Amino acid sequence: MVSVKLVKSVIGTKSSHRACVRGLGLRRLNHTVLVEDTPAVRGMINKVYYLVKCEA
Numbered sequence: 251m252v253s254v255k256l257v258k259s260v261i262g263t264k265s266s267h268r269a270c271v272r273g274l275g276l277r278r279l280n281h282t283v284l285v286e287d288t289p290a291v292r293g294m295i296n297k298v299y300y301l302v303k304c305e306a
Contacts, residue, residue: 253305255282
């Protein structure tokens with residue numbers, strides 16, 4: 251499992267990046283979720299690396 255926290259606002263970002271944030275289950279600033287560590291999730295985290303903070 252990986253803990254992902256939204257640390258920067260999605261306002262002004264690309265729509266595909268906003269979709270990745272929503273796909274990870276993040277709804278608001280400083281919201282933290284636990285997601286499974288799969289290649290698909292890793293790819294989503296890598297795409298929006300500048301918006302989230304990740305801990306294994």
